[in-house]
């Protein structure tokens with residue numbers, strides 16, 4: 001596993017020695033806004049883009065003494081929202097073929113560049129034109145690093161994974177096939193989009209409609225627009241990103257909501273929230289199996305091992321499970337609470353998952369996919385009326401010792417009532 005992952009481990013001691021003080025007045029703005037003179041198009045006016053706003057919609061407003069916090073259809077570590085979404089659009093009735101930026105507050109698309117014979121496909125292995133939509137997710141890492149410092153290297157990928165989950169859920173809702181891609185020239189595209197090391201592409205997702213027409217590289221470099229009111233560089237994060245950005249990988253096609261009623265899925269996307277405290281009620285085995293259906297197989301196919309501790313599921317033995325197999329019986333709820341930095345969520349859940357991997361070459365991919373799978377689980381739990389919360393704060397080495405694995409720990413997720 002890359003050294004930068006270890007360098008950001010939490011331990012019992014490191015957490016207590018950390019004297020970093022956070023002044024909430026200094027939180028960077030979480031909405032990138034291109035200047036007013038760029039043409040803007042309201043998503044709701046385009047029939048073929050029905051429901052597209054759900055990829056990052058504001059779904060809740062929480063009042064704090066410091067002001068309103070706008071929460072979105074995606075969860076985010078610390079609600080800091082480092083991700084931005086760009087969409088290359090071809091062949092949508094009434095819209096110019098072009099590269100657009102998505103603005104969640106107004107549900108609009110901002111036209112950044114009109115396409116001719118060029119396209120972002122140039123940075124993909126096939127370099128052939130794709131009709132439909134190509135989503136590119138970036139992260140403005142300072143929004144996370146402002147609070148989490150170097151450990152934000154993990155959160156920008158996990159948050160990207162949740163963003164991927166939200167885009168894929170929208171595409172399943174509108175019944176589009178899609179494929180997820182990590183193998184593209186992210187560094188060249190960062191440059192082409194005018195990012196100055198402060199914003200970094202992490203993944204792509206395209207709807208299927210390939211042709212054999214070649215495209216050229218974007219004819220125009222997009223201008224730099226600062227993604228926040230202020231930004232600070234972090235050399236550690238920039239280097240870690242650059243070191244791990246390039247690797248070969250096959251596109252991934254998947255579906256997780258087959259057979260789910262459209263309205264039910266839509267409701268779950270809009271209603272999804274992170275639970276803040278469990279009532280410590282049991283869930284049924286049927287609900288557990290429905291939520292987890294196909295998850296371990298998908299994770300294993302992409303080098304992710306999933307462990308979970310079961311605390312309160314009717315008809316299921318309490319214990320520690322590895323990839324679905326019971327490896328130690330017993331009540332490990334207090335252990336999972338302790339390991340998640342003594343957060344009650346970890347122990348009061350019906351079950352708590354640990355996403356782990358030995359993969360180092362494709363570190364970005366396995367971390368992003370952990371966030372992606374977690375997002376699918378959030379939505380499935382929501383459909384069943386069950387709560388869920390991501391847990392990005394945990395004692396790394398102690399988790400490994402408990403799970404008896406040399407894999408690195410990428411993410412925890414608590415699910416229950």
Ligand SMILES: Cc1cc2nc3c(=O)[nH]c(=O)nc-3n(C[C@H](O)[C@H](O)[C@H](O)COP(=O)(O)O)c2cc1C
Pocket residue numbers: 071072074075076077078079155158159162272273274275343345389390391392393
């Ligand atoms: C990568 C990640 C890590 C998170 N870690 C924690 C955590 O350690 N503890 C916690 O209580 N919530 C955690 N959360 C939940 C966020 O606090 C929550 O998503 C955010 O406040 C927005 O609220 P919402 O999910 O209800 O929209 C995490 C979420 C993500 C995506």
